[in-house]
Amino acid sequence: MKNEKRKSFILVYIKTIKKGDILAVDRIKTGVPGLDNVLKGGLRRNSTVLVTGAPGTGKTLLALEFIYYGAKDYNENGIFITTEESLEVLDQSAKNLGMDIQGMIKQGKVHVVQKPIATLKGGLSSIKGLTDAIKKYNIKRAALDSLIFFEYLYPRLDGNKMEFRRQVLMFMQQMKDTGVTFVVVSERSVTDFDRLTYDMMDFVFEGIILLSRIRRGSYFERVLTVAKLRGQDHSLDVYPIAIGPDGLKVLYDQTPFSLVEKEQTEFK
Numbered sequence: 001m002k003n004e005k006r007k008s009f010i011l012v013y014i015k016t017i018k019k020g021d022i023l024a025v026d027r028i029k030t031g032v033p034g035l036d037n038v039l040k041g042g043l044r045r046n047s048t049v050l051v052t053g054a055p056g057t058g059k060t061l062l063a064l065e066f067i068y069y070g071a072k073d074y075n076e077n078g079i080f081i082t083t084e085e086s087l088e089v090l091d092q093s094a095k096n097l098g099m100d101i102q103g104m105i106k107q108g109k110v111h112v113v114q115k116p117i118a119t120l121k122g123g124l125s126s127i128k129g130l131t132d133a134i135k136k137y138n139i140k141r142a143a144l145d146s147l148i149f150f151e152y153l154y155p156r157l158d159g160n161k162m163e164f165r166r167q168v169l170m171f172m173q174q175m176k177d178t179g180v181t182f183v184v185v186s187e188r189s190v191t192d193f194d195r196l197t198y199d200m201m202d203f204v205f206e207g208i209i210l211l212s213r214i215r216r217g218s219y220f221e222r223v224l225t226v227a228k229l230r231g232q233d234h235s236l237d238v239y240p241i242a243i244g245p246d247g248l249k250v251l252y253d254q255t256p257f258s259l260v261e262k263e264q265t266e267f268k
């Protein structure tokens, strides 16, 4: 009898854990090849994630793949807000990397908003238009390329860092309230993983994905690591990235050879 009681208690306990686990993290697949393995399943739905790194490390591509494959493979409509490239340039470079952005736009699954910085000087009034569009078009994921969008609106060097941060926080909150999963790109000059300094804005985001290049002799290797993801498990390793005709891929089952060689040299 005692054993029976213990057995049923354990069963109830296991059921509760399982239920709890499912409730705790509702993840969505990013669709970026290899990245979901690093993220142990994907990103938490409705989270805000910063993708940061030096120029040419693949930030725009990663954000664009998140939107494109989200729409194509996971039936989640997406919006890509760019202050950087025109739709024509974006579409052409995406084509060379295996993504038919125009096709997705025609189906109403992807929306691209190109905001030249000059037209945004008026303030945040256009954010309302953005959140309305998100509801109207049933958008589930959004990407902003890049955070420089705010730097022009509220130049930090005016000395009003707190106001800048407040404005970005307000915007992030408004975006979060729409229910989207939000990927934001930002530039940073120092991306050496060993010498990385944190930016004030980093604390605004629930997740940070870092992209960098590691030099080995006359060659640079592109790499990715996940610096943080509040409330979910992820890998802490550094992974190589390949950019080729089928886009950006995270080689989740490989170690960057530049790091392997570095370690071998250090132990000699």
Ligand SMILES: Nc1ncnc2c1ncn2[C@@H]1O[C@H](COP(=O)(O)OP(=O)(O)OP(=O)(O)O)[C@@H](O)[C@H]1O
Pocket: 053, 054, 055, 056, 057, 058, 059, 060, 061, 062, 084, 093, 096, 097, 187, 243, 244, 245
């Ligand atoms: N078809 C292609 N084949 C191979 N590599 C490509 C191809 N198209 C682009 N790339 C590489 O991808 C890089 C661009 O990646 P991406 O635009 O995502 O970088 P980024 O981090 O957004 O850069 P920036 O900070 O300048 O905006 C280029 O530097 C180029 O080396």
Ligand SMILES: [Mg+2]
Pocket: 059, 060, 061, 084, 145
């Ligand atoms: Mg870019």
